[in-house]
Amino acid sequence: MxxxxxxxxxxxxxxxxxxxxxxxxxxxxxxxxxxxxxxxxxxxxxxxxxxxxxxxxxxxxxxxxxxxxxxxxxxxxxxxxxxxxxxxxxxxxxxxxxxxxxxxxxxxxxxxxxxxxxxxxxxxxxxxxxxxxxxRVADEPEDAEPTPYGEIVVGVDDNDAPDRVLAFAFEEAARRGCALRAIHGWKLPPAYRSFPYVDSDEERAAGRSAAQLLDEVLLPWRRKFPSVSVDQKAFMGSAGSQLVQAAAGADLVVVGRHLRRSPLGAHLGPVTHAVLHHATAPVAVVAHD
Structure with missing residues (x-):
């Protein structure tokens, strides 16, 4: 560091x-x-x-x-x-x-x-x-005493789980001695989108698979930072809205962005873009490959 x-x-x-x-x-x-x-x-x-x-x-x-x-x-x-x-x-x-x-x-x-x-x-x-x-500007008066550290929230893309994002989030939680909430949004495979409906059993199975994959992604970091209490949530849909909601009670929200490889475009991604524009907590943006 x-x-x-x-x-x-x-x-x-x-x-x-x-x-x-x-x-x-x-x-x-x-x-x-x-x-x-x-x-x-x-x-x-x-x-x-x-x-x-x-x-x-x-x-x-x-x-x-x-x-x-x-x-x-x-x-x-x-x-x-x-x-x-x-x-x-x-x-x-x-x-x-x-x-x-x-x-x-x-x-x-x-x-x-x-x-x-x-x-x-x-x-x-x-x-x-x-x-x-x-x-952002805090709601409390500028001369207010600092409050105890609260929860850290991190957005996890387990299809491309970047070590830099998770390392930053766990390190921040460990420094503060606070809990970490990991949020992952998943979607059904593209093949399902052509069907007018999806079998509920198949949807539940996909949800269990996403939750298990999130477990596997977080396990090495739990072992590396045993003092950090982790709450995790995998749900169907975009993580953007969930992260924004979680930010309301958080000390910090951590999201990633891909390193810029061309001179065109911002390369922030839709989830990071949504969090930056709507989250009320401070937002950490961590670049990764």
Whole structure:
């Protein structure tokens, strides 16, 4: 594991929430924290009065505000700041290269001073192989005391069970001393889709097979992390909606994405896309082959 947590900040409420979450994670991992602001330069000509001096001042204010909040909550945490100029997705990907985790707010201020809006946020996700956690603004007051760690939820595709996704989920649960819920959605084989109905016995048999396969996928990780209590669920249908529902009471939701092999497309997958857009908990996206 790389010994650094990097957080992208832009002064927005979501990025402040990301800084708080990232600091707590860095303290949990016992590694330094790095706060990074990226000035999307050159500034758009649509705002002619916004010059480099103003942009630099905004960067300093965003970084200082996040730094003060982090130091207030974690006075002993080693924390540094960095201000960069360039395209946010590419710059953050470079910053994440030597980090074990990149943490971002799920909404930003826009392309002028922010980094995570629409396609820019997606570009950041697919530009790095480092796990990325997206954090939304919490409902509780900003000065609220941190709550005990809750459940970790992980989406499992047992047709292509990626070790990186399961390793991340189990490690996070072990660090927190909390339970892990593994969710897998399965579908009937394509041959059944041409029939007007499916025999209930055959459907139950397929369900038992999916549950058994999920057991087999999780067994090595249960043995490796015996302290982690695991609750698992295999059901017919898409895992997206189930993961979103589970996120309501979770501390973190972990999903995977395939490593990008071509310059076209986001390569996030429908389940990850659904979770990113609808889950209320922080979402960790872990790249895998």
């Amino acid at each position: 790389k010994d650094l947590v990097t957080v992208g900040v832009d002064g927005s409420p979501a990025s402040r929430a990301a800084a708080v979450w990232g600091a707590r994670e860095a303290a949990l991992r016992k590694v330094p924290l790095r706060l990074v602001h990226v000035i999307d330069w050159p500034i758009s000509p649509a705002v002619p009065r916004l010059g480099r001096e103003t942009a630099d001042r905004w960067a300093d204010e965003a970084l200082n505000e996040a730094l003060e909040e982090v130091r207030r909550r974690h006075p002993d945490l080693e924390t540094s700041t960095r201000s960069l100029s360039g395209r946010p997705a590419a710059s953050l990907a470079v910053e994440a290269a030597d980090a074990g985790l990149l943490v971002l707010g799920s909404r930003g201020l826009g392309s002028l001073v922010g980094f995570l809006v629409g396609s820019v946020g997606t570009a950041t996700l697919v530009a790095t192989d480092t796990p990325v956690v997206l954090v």
